[in-house]
Amino acid sequence: MPKHAQPAPWWQDAVIYQVYPRSFADANGDGMGDLRGVASKLPYLKDLGVGAVWLSPFYTSPQADAGYDVADYRTVDPMFGDLSDFDDMLARAHALDMRIIVDLVPNHSSDEHEWFVQALASPPGSPERARYLFRDGKGEHGEIAPNNWKSLFGGHAWTRITEADGTPGQWYLHLFDTKQPDLNWENPVVREEMEDVLRFWLDRGVDGFRVDVAHGLVKAAGLPDWEAPVAGGETTEGNMAPSGSAGPPYLDQEGVHEIYESWNKILAAYDGDRMLVAEAWVEPMSRIFRYVRAGEMQQAFNFGFLLAGWDAQRMMDNVVETLAEAAVVSAPPTWVLSNHDTVRHSTRYGLSDPTAFPKGIAATDEQPDEALGWARGRAAAMLMFGLPGSSYIYQGDELSLPEHTTLPNELRQDPSFFRTNGAERGRDGCRVPMPWVAGAPGNGFSLVTPAADPWLPQPESYAHYAADCQVGVDGSTYELYRGVLRLRAEHELGRGNLSWSESNDADRGVLAFSNRDMLVLANLGDTPIELPTGYRVVAQSQTEAVQDGALVPNSALWLLPEGN
Structure with missing residues (x-):
């Protein structure tokens, strides 16, 4: 290293493991994963070769959207434990030289957040309502929604409230579920509050934030109508317009970058190379890398790699474009194959069209070739880990976990399933609890006995994939991941060149x-x-x-x- 050169920040080439807390490990036997369960499995992740853990939301929430409807950004939901459990988990991770990234949900709150409760109890035009996007309706009696926007979960993006005096009132915007009202980021009070939330968790020692719907905070002035193009790229998490088309006026607006510039300054005031990673479903790739220009975020998810599927040309095209755009802004590329919002890649690769991106799979849909998906999923992981930059692992990828493709409809919980009347099967199939011990109740998801059944049932095949059948077993997916991650670190592939x-x-x-x-x-x-x-x-x-x-x-x- 040249004299006076600074070591590269940890996130430049980190292998980051996503934990979906409710489905990772249950320490108290109630059938729901929790923070003490996460803490207990940190040595497993350390042995795998993981350098950081990204935790999906664990905040106080009515759980209308599995915790992405936050009622209190500064507390732990009792279903996951409390702040002392969080602090203990964080301390254990740091003792293992692992970092913790927490999910931040700034686009919307829960309708049970005290701010929204106050807004409903306050009159139109009040400061309480100004923290959200309330608007008068159109029509003679305000009976028509303010514009034609659609929820990303299906249905209308506006809901009309009943005022305190019992009369039909204003409408509020929710890009997702009705229980997730969008915050008004034009209001400085909202900006100050979320900056304080950042400091709250930074003061506790977190190493970074995954920013949910990072491209959605700012809406176009006047909230104009928008008709989605017929072709291309829709996902559960964003209406991406085809390349060359104008995107929706509620996503990827220029104003978001000012927000992240201010956040960057907050993180820079703390030691330890704290980081921000953007969840931004936008096209083309050049717009994704706008989020990681100097002075903004440190990483942005590369969903194009995930969407490429099992196709050599599509995958190569994404790698070429990603590396080129990353070089323009001197930011590290990121790579990901699966997450909590997508059908698991080992299952997608087993479909007749291995580039398909279904919004969930049900028993009445095409069932994948599980063995074929297993083989392709392992090969794709080796491709990903061989690339320079930072890689993300979704919990269970290291076990080749398949999607639960036959989950009964009556057990589904994802709001997108209900808001689309089942047209979207939803994301429950990739969120099924982890199998740790084959043949144990719930395949060892609960760490104590007796225990309640896991909150979602596992498919029968999960006993075959359980961690205790793979750790230390030659040829297992866990040992494959562990071996290539060790080689990746030894040869510094994350900081190499392709x-x-x-x-x-x-x-x-x-x-x-x-x-x-x-x-x-x-x-x-x-x-x-x-x-x-x-x-x-x-x-x-x-x-x-x-x-x-x-x-x-x-x-x-x-x-x-x-x-x-």
């Missing part, structure tokens, strides 16, 4: 690139591909990946030069 190999041929389904001294080779095609000479295999996605000197389809290798 160069495409002569063997790369996306038309044939072959992806091949070098990162430092590591050659990453993946076969996304239908025929075996010959191995390059002068290399030795140091990791393979499955035990039979190499046959007769060739890499079989749906497999990946890491190779080092002979003698290295």
